[in-house]
Amino acid sequence: ETVLTQSPGTLSLSPGDRATLSCRASQSVSSSYLAWYQQKPGQAPRLLIYGASGRATGIPDRFSGSGSGTDFTLTISRLEPEDFAVYYCQQYGSSPPGTFGQGTKVEI
Amino acid sequence: QVQLVQSGAEVKRPGASVKVSCKASGYTFSKYYMHWVRQAPGQGLEWMGIINPSGGSASYAQKFQGRVTMTSDTSTSTVYMELSSLTSEDTAVFYCARDYGDYGPFDYWGQGTLVTVSS
Numbered sequence: 413e414t415v416l417t418q419s420p421g422t423l424s425l426s427p428g429d430r431a432t433l434s435c436r437a438s439q440s441v442s443s444s445y446l447a448w449y450q451q452k453p454g455q456a457p458r459l460l461i462y463g464a465s466g467r468a469t470g471i472p473d474r475f476s477g478s479g480s481g482t483d484f485t486l487t488i489s490r491l492e493p494e495d496f497a498v499y500y501c502q503q504y505g506s507s508p509p510g511t512f513g514q515g516t517k518v519e520i
Numbered sequence: 521q522v523q524l525v526q527s528g529a530e531v532k533r534p535g536a537s538v539k540v541s542c543k544a545s546g547y548t549f550s551k552y553y554m555h556w557v558r559q560a561p562g563q564g565l566e567w568m569g570i571i572n573p574s575g576g577s578a579s580y581a582q583k584f585q586g587r588v589t590m591t592s593d594t595s596t597s598t599v600y601m602e603l604s605s606l607t608s609e610d611t612a613v614f615y616c617a618r619d620y621g622d623y624g625p626f627d628y629w630g631q632g633t634l635v636t637v638s639s
Binding site: 447449459500502504508512515 | 564565566567579581582615617620622623624625626627629630631632
């Protein structure tokens with residue numbers, strides 16, 4: 413089973429800053445089946461990125477994903493106030509599907 | 521528009537079972553698998569299992585094997601997740617989430633159902 417390790421655990425930034433979040437897999441993620449989700453307090457997660465770099469419907473272009481193999485990155489180019497949240501990466505497309513990282517909190 | 525609407529919060533005694541529902545609308549129910557995800561208070565996301573609404577076949581995470589049952593009702597476009605032998609460690613929010621393609625990613629999520637296990 414693939415283990416996903418996210419870093420840092422917490423990222424303290426200001427609106428307008430650039431955020432770079434890392435997700436490292438214990439083994440290669442096939443076909444770049446790597447997704448990113450955003451979760452705000454009291455809300456369900458929201459899909460941001462799939463296939464390592466594809467933006468989900470309605471996601472602003474300040475969110476971008478990159479990487480392959482075992483190293484993946486979510487970048488938020490300029491933080492908006494509504495972007496302060498917890499971000500999870502997820503490996504999918506294999507059994508068991510849906511392995512999540514432990515999350516990175518982006519805080520002001 | 522796609523919507524997943526879950527049943528309301530539950531309070532259960534240790535040892536009891538809980539059954540959470542997830543009603544889908546806005547798309548062809550039988551064409552998309554559904555997942556269930558657990559989130560304990562202040563913790564991360566934990567995948568529980570997947571069900572094919574067409575036919576009802578399900579696959580469960582090893583951690584929940586023997587304790588979880590996922591079912592579907594195509595006549596009402598609803599999937600269910602039943603968890604038995606509850607302990608305080610099962611206190612969590614449970615989400616249903618639609619499978620976008622090939623065992624993920626999860627493109628639409630229900631609003632979550634809080635299950636509290638307390639004596």
